[in-house]
Amino acid sequence: MSELSNKPTIRLLLVEDDQIDRMACKRALAQHDDYEFMVFEAETGNQGLKLAREERIDCVLLDFHLPDLTGVEFLSELAEASGELPMPVVMLTGSDNAMVAVDAMKLGARDYVVKGSDASGDAMQWLPAVVMRALREQQAILDKTEALAQLREAEAKYRCLVEQMPAITYIASLDTPGQLLYVSPQIRQLGFAPEAWLEGTEGFLKQIHAEDRETAIEAYAATYEHHTPLRCEYRLIAHSGQARWFLDEANVVRDENRGALCLQGILVDITQDKENARELYYYRRRLEELVAQRTEQLEKQSGILESANARMDHELCERKRAEAALRASEARFRLLLESAGEGIIGVDGKGLCTFVNPAALAMLGYEQAEMQGREVCATIHPGAAGNDEQCCTYHAFHNGIARRGSDTFHRRDGGVFSAEYSAHPMQVDGKVVGAVLIIRASG
Structure with a gap:
């Protein structure tokens, strides 16, 4: 960009052996209102290839007939190992060989401009517009390639999280x-x-x-x-x-x-939950049987020993307390079953939260947006600051070591709760990229 102009600069390589045609191209480019063109000139194909590889070229204007190379040979040399051109190429062709330029476009050239004059006057007047269109097409291709790469990366991360x-x-x-x-x-x-x-x-x-x-x-x-x-x-x-x-x-x-x-x-x-439910049902039935047996004994004693009213009252009180204890026990077990659910938190290689499910949010008292990107160790174990090995996820995402146990976790409101946990490393191609923390509240 020149010191006197604030227009964006386009670095353009002009490969043309005819000096008059080069001057016509530069004159046409200078007429553009929005961009300034910095033109690198080459009279032969090999000179052009050297400049294309050494300079940061945005676009190439290529004459098909050069002293040492044809346009097809130039494109073949310029193409990368993948067969793709590193920058857009616009062909310069005479009015009598436009089909040659079309063939060059099949090899990767973006467009072509006919040198000389056409029925409407100077054909070179369209040169800046053709160059800008080629640059826009190139940018669209780059944007699409980047978007596809980001999509593949996101899919890989999601699959890794799901499969861990x-x-x-x-x-x-x-x-x-x-x-x-x-x-x-x-x-x-x-x-x-x-x-x-x-x-x-x-x-x-x-x-x-x-x-x-x-x-x-x-x-x-x-x-x-x-x-x-x-x-x-x-x-x-x-x-x-x-x-x-x-x-x-x-x-x-x-x-x-x-x-x-x-x-x-x-x-x-949920096999373990089913087993717990069966045990709960067994103990509840056992308690009911014990209460029923005790009640039967009290009724028999009441019918036989009317004089033992005081003792019978005592037994009835015991019965009521047993029934209350039974109801309280049933309520606690029912609450445990209704609250059953595992909290799941995904952690990246830096210890930051990448995923959290509703059960974990409910346990910790955070909203989804608050947990996303948050440092997990500092959130659930504030005391681990400066000593990450105290955190239950540290060994999983840092050393690739699974860990199970129980711990005390901190909520957003400052409260704490105890829970059993298991932390599993997430690996991609044998490399630890994070961890999955599963929290089962202890009750």
């Missing part, structure tokens, strides 16, 4: 009920390779326990017919023959233009 979670994620077809299109590697916990579940059209249905199959089929049928969310519990038979309970939750993925696309869901192993 303990839960099983899947995508099912809406055209063939039950047919799986994708299932995460966590399905191996049942003893089957992911590929085995993608074969055939039954998907999970082929491994559902016989007692749960009818209920599961009805739930799936309602989702496929009405595109409503899916939520059901059933047992899957592992390769070893063991039955494990799973919670299956899924939603129909829709597109504004194409409508419903697929069914995307998650399978959570």
Whole structure:
């Protein structure tokens, strides 16, 4: 850019052996109102190639007939190993060989300008507009390439996060009920390779326990017919023959233009929760039996010993206290079951939050926007500042070591809560890129 001009500068390489044509090109470029052209001149193809590689050239004006090279040979030499030109090229051609320029465009040239005059006057008047159009097309291609690269990176990060979670994620077809299109590697916990579940059209249905199959089929049928969310519990038979309970939750993925696309869901192993529920039911029934037995004894004593009213009153009070304790116990267990849910937090290699689910937000008292990008160790363990090894996620994202245990976590309002946790490293190509923290509140 010149010292007297505030216009943006375009660095342009003019490869033309005819001095008069070079002057005509520079004169036409000088007429542009919005940009200033810094022109590098070359009389031969080899000189042009040297300048193109040494200078930061934005665009090339190339004459097809050069003393040492043809335009096709110049383009072949300029092209990178991928076969792509590093900058846009506009061909300069005479009125009698426009088809030659068209052939050059097939090899990567963006456009061409006919030297000399046309029916409307000087054809060179269109040169600045042709150059600017070529530059805009080049920028559009670069923007698209960058966008695709960012999309691939985002997809890789999402897949990495999904496949590091303990839960099983899947995508099912809406055209063939039950047919799986994708299932995460966590399905191996049942003893089957992911590929085995993608074969055939039954998907999970082929491994559902016989007692749960009818209920599961009805739930799936309602989702496929009405595109409503899916939520059901059933047992899957592992390769070893063991039955494990799973919670299956899924939603129909829709597109504004194409409508419903697929069914995307998650399978959570709730076997331990089911066992806890059975134990709770057993103890509740046992308490009811004990209360019933004690009540029967009191009734018998009341009928036989009318004189033992004082003692019977005492026993009745004990009974009421036992019933109150039973109700309180039932209320605590019911609250525990209704609050069951694991908080999941994704952490990058710097310890910053990249993902947090609603259960974790509820536990910590933060909004989604507040947690995103926040330093996890400093948030849930303020005391870990300056000593990251105290943080439950540190060894996972820093050393690639999984860790399980229990700890005290800090909420946004300054309060704390105790929870069991497991921190798993996230790895890409053998390199630790972050961690997944799963928090199960201790109650």
